Amino acid sequence: MNGISRRNFVKNSALAAGTIGVVNIAEAKTFKELFVHHVYFYLKNPDSETDKAKLLEGLEKLSKVPTIRMVHIGVPATTTRSVIVRDYSVSWLCFFDNLDEEEIYQKHPIHLKFVEDYAHLWEKVNVYDSIGPKR
Amino acid sequence: MNGISRRNFVKNSALAAGTIGVVNIAEAKTFKELFVHHVYFYLKNPDSETDKAKLLEGLEKLSKVPTIRMVHIGVPATTTRSVIVRDYSVSWLCFFDNLDEEEIYQKHPIHLKFVEDYAHLWEKVNVYDSIGPKR
Numbered sequence: 001m002n003g004i005s006r007r008n009f010v011k012n013s014a015l016a017a018g019t020i021g022v023v024n025i026a027e028a029k030t031f032k033e034l035f036v037h038h039v040y041f042y043l044k045n046p047d048s049e050t051d052k053a054k055l056l057e058g059l060e061k062l063s064k065v066p067t068i069r070m071v072h073i074g075v076p077a078t079t080t081r082s083v084i085v086r087d088y089s090v091s092w093l094c095f096f097d098n099l100d101e102e103e104i105y106q107k108h109p110i111h112l113k114f115v116e117d118y119a120h121l122w123e124k125v126n127v128y129d130s131i132g133p134k135r
Numbered sequence: 136m137n138g139i140s141r142r143n144f145v146k147n148s149a150l151a152a153g154t155i156g157v158v159n160i161a162e163a164k165t166f167k168e169l170f171v172h173h174v175y176f177y178l179k180n181p182d183s184e185t186d187k188a189k190l191l192e193g194l195e196k197l198s199k200v201p202t203i204r205m206v207h208i209g210v211p212a213t214t215t216r217s218v219i220v221r222d223y224s225v226s227w228l229c230f231f232d233n234l235d236e237e238e239i240y241q242k243h244p245i246h247l248k249f250v251e252d253y254a255h256l257w258e259k260v261n262v263y264d265s266i267g268p269k270r
Contacts, residue, residue: 031205031207032207032208035212036207036209036226036228038228038263040263052268070166072166072167072169072171072265072267073167073268074171074265074267074268075265075266075267075268076263076264076265077234077264077265079234079237079264081262083259083260084262085262085263088263091263091265093171095207099212099213099214102214125218126218126220127218127220128173128219128223128226129211129212129219130209130210130211130226131212132207132208132209132210133208133210
């Protein structure tokens with residue numbers, strides 16, 4: 001099976017199955033056009049492993065919002081060069097097909113419940129939304 | 136073809152072909168364990184569309200570093216809620232299999248050439264490296 005056929009297989013089988021999250025950057029346009037939503041959480045008690053674990057638990061629930069195409073939940077890596085920001089506690093990175101889908105996520109009951117149940121844990125969030133430059 | 140077979144097909148065909156960038160979040164572990172490297176560029180001349188275009192051109196070249204699994208090049212979206220940071224000019228988001236692969240990227244000739252050719256354009260970069268919390 002050559003590259004193009006394989007890519008089409010991946011794409012078509014994903015569509016056929018209604019599967020989210022299959023993205024092949026060989027089809028650059030698809031991935032490049034996604035809407036990136038990256039949130040950095042600053043906990044009220046940044047030294048509390050309990051609070052961090054609770055937030056991570058909440059984000060696992062939040063990841064069920066159906067318009068999310070891909071999600072990555074993280075914590076600061078061990079890299080320490082001077083340009084690296086390490087003052088946040090938890091990173092929440094997700095991709096949407098477009099801004100409309102992100103707005104659906106903002107208003108989705110799962111998201112509202114997440115804020116209701118877990119917002120007491122954080123002092124602030126910094127959010128970076130970005131899109132491909134050629135839109 | 137059931138879900139598991141399809142996922143294995145995607146994974147194995149990607150490995151067999153040496154293709155980067157095929158990631159299926161149905162195999163949550165795979166995606167969750169990736170190393171996230173997110174850079175926000177602050178241009179010296181943030182109002183210069185020419186400088187921004189040059190940087191974007193440089194990032195397209197940088198995206199050829201072979202250890203990059205996925206890459207998204209972006210600019211601030213139109214969202215404007217109070218928590219949203221919009222003061223950067225360009226977002227460079229990429230994924231690596233692990234820290235070692237990111238370190239290879241840092242030292243790769245394509246990366247060094249990118250810095251040599253384009254660093255004069257930016258005033259600063261803020262870099263957020265994050266990894267899955269259970270490593």
